[in-house]
Amino acid sequence: MFDIPTEFAQRMIVLLGEQGPLWLKRLPAILTECERRWELSIEPPFALSYNYVAPARRRDGTPVIVKVCTPEGEFRQQEEALELINGQGCARLLAYDQEMETMLLERLVPGTLLSSLENDELETSIAASVMRQIWRPISGPHNFPTVQDWGKGFVRLRKRFSGGSGPFEPALLSRAETLFRELSASMAEPALLHGDLHHENILAATRQPWLAIDPKGLVGEPAYETGAQLRNKLARVFTSGRPGRSMARRVDQLAAELGMERERIRDWGIAQAVLSAWWGIEDFGELHEGDREALACAELLANMRI
Known part of the structure; x- marks a missing residue:
């Protein structure tokens, strides 16, 4: 069972309008597919405003980040930007799924702001x-x-x-x-x-x-x-x-x-x-x-x- 905070869900409905409830309904299935495809376990998400972003661990214990982008959001341009930047000064893109608009990212440890x-x-x-x-x-x-x-x-x-x-x-x-x-x-x-x-x-x-x-x-x-x-x-x-x-x-x-x-x-x-x-x-x-x-x-x- 995935944690989808109430405040996050409400914000998505405000931002996405009619698409909000539909995307929120699909979100658990997307997260389930991420766990299966990338062999990982997703933890409770970060408190963010525009996308579903959560820490996760791969089967071998490697800490990673799973990011599910909102519909018609920033997925395409961010995925292309991450590929061009290629880890120089920025977290690495490890994998992505264009259809689900989902990315697997390097987790920055210790992650101090x-x-x-x-x-x-x-x-x-x-x-x-x-x-x-x-x-x-x-x-x-x-x-x-x-x-x-x-x-x-x-x-x-x-x-x-x-x-x-x-x-x-x-x-x-x-x-x-x-x-x-x-x-x-x-x-x-x-x-x-x-x-x-x-x-x-x-x-x-x-x-x-x-x-x-x-x-x-x-x-x-x-x-x-x-x-x-x-x-x-x-x-x-x-x-x-x-x-x-x-x-x-x-x-x-x-x-x-x-x-x-x-x-x-x-x-x-x-x-x-x-x-x-x-x-x-x-x-x-x-x-x-x-x-x-x-x-x-x-x-x-x-x-x-x-």
Whole structure:
């Protein structure tokens, strides 16, 4: 009998609509087939938002991860991204089933979250190191979404609010839209990016000291990747006594370690933070705490002098 938490099931119904109950009904059969095909025993799942992800052990005792992606979700692009990254800076893809949209992944042990270090400068440095390992040049046709594709969220936002700004401060939204448009038009050579490289997606491992999990698979300039590092673990920034200086240090450090322009990192951070808050509304119908934090990050960055 598999553990399917009530909160997870309710969230899937909200996110997937009519497909939610149907997918949840199929989920035990999918998990049973995973156990049979890959000779493993699945343990209770992690508390995650969008997919069913659970630790498991193979017959020989090897710890692994089973991930069942939601319908019409990120399976295809994540599977292709993991194959291209090939374990460099990221957990390895061990096997997958396209029909069930299920992956068997390397389990990172001990799996300590980067965010647990409580040293912002060290965390930023580790994240920069992981970024450099993951990025892959990409050219020609591909199946990955692009930064420009993700930026279409601004169009949907304006449509949702009949051309207005809804719960977003008008000047901040306008600036974010302008920055996203300008940055997209002047991007450097495209690369395959992780797409969501925040503090909880980097874990301590044995194969390498730190590895990433859950790559979205996104094509764009590497500077785009830094935005998630700016808008996460914000409590540390806002309780530092000098939030502006703390955020500026993050920008400065990323620019120095990655060889990028400070202004470009800041501007991507503003645009992404506003877009991230909008995605929260798209998923759940309203701004939640994390979305409000993202907007606070955007305001902080917008007030930063470069």
